[in-house]
Amino acid sequence: MLNRSFSLAALFTALISAGITAHANEAVIRKAIAERMPNAPKVDEVRPAPMPGLWEIRIGNEVRYTDPTGSYLIEGELIDLKARKNLTEERVTQLNRIDFATLPFKDAIVWKSGTGKRRIAVFADPNCGYCKRFEKGLQEMKDVTVYTFLIPILGGDSPEKSRAIWCAKDSTATWLAWMLKSEQPPKAPAGCDDAAIERNLALSRKIHVNGTPAILLEDGNRIPGAVGAVELERRLQALTPTSKS
Numbered sequence: 001m002l003n004r005s006f007s008l009a010a011l012f013t014a015l016i017s018a019g020i021t022a023h024a025n026e027a028v029i030r031k032a033i034a035e036r037m038p039n040a041p042k043v044d045e046v047r048p049a050p051m052p053g054l055w056e057i058r059i060g061n062e063v064r065y066t067d068p069t070g071s072y073l074i075e076g077e078l079i080d081l082k083a084r085k086n087l088t089e090e091r092v093t094q095l096n097r098i099d100f101a102t103l104p105f106k107d108a109i110v111w112k113s114g115t116g117k118r119r120i121a122v123f124a125d126p127n128c129g130y131c132k133r134f135e136k137g138l139q140e141m142k143d144v145t146v147y148t149f150l151i152p153i154l155g156g157d158s159p160e161k162s163r164a165i166w167c168a169k170d171s172t173a174t175w176l177a178w179m180l181k182s183e184q185p186p187k188a189p190a191g192c193d194d195a196a197i198e199r200n201l202a203l204s205r206k207i208h209v210n211g212t213p214a215i216l217l218e219d220g221n222r223i224p225g226a227v228g229a230v231e232l233e234r235r236l237q238a239l240t241p242t243s244k245s
Helices: 002-036 087-096 129-138 158-167 171-181 195-206 229-237
Strands: 045-048 055-059 062-066 109-112 118-124 144-150 214-217 222-224
Touching (some): 118 129, 144 158, 214 229
Antiparallel strands (some): 055 062
């Protein structure tokens, strides 16, 4: 009984010590990064990396690595050779995952084909050539509902064009006419409520959408950039059974 009690006490002490060490390393790393990279964005999280002796630094949804003293910065991917897994990619995917059901669908342009049972959300700029290509590919998809959140981020007349599309009498028809046929949208009427566009921009910053098109799937994962209909179909078919339509 005495030996067992001693072992439990030793284990408890070791766990506390490990926690203190981890906290100390985090503080050291944060301080070192702040001092050595004063113009760098704020570090959101510091935690042990899967590889012993390595620490992960997270800034937004970007991942970097460092040593326990914050003296070195590693930019690259961490690969588990035995398991054949890209650990950095898995971590970034986890960070980018969103709760699809919480998206503000009232701020989106919506169209569907067939039953519309399979849902995707797209952040798009009306002047984005890749968005146009993606939109054309979507027309080949069956049984999908597409929510498009307008985010004018490319400059030029993107803000005016986004407002004109959103404020049109039939925003869905106007959006598709522009994206598929390059038909100019009518000028937005005076007094149109275009606050949804600003909300979309704020949302895109919050969930780290850095380019268009950004495609969000119902399982919370995203596809950064345009994909063809075949690849999108593959991704939709691979969704987990728990996805809700």
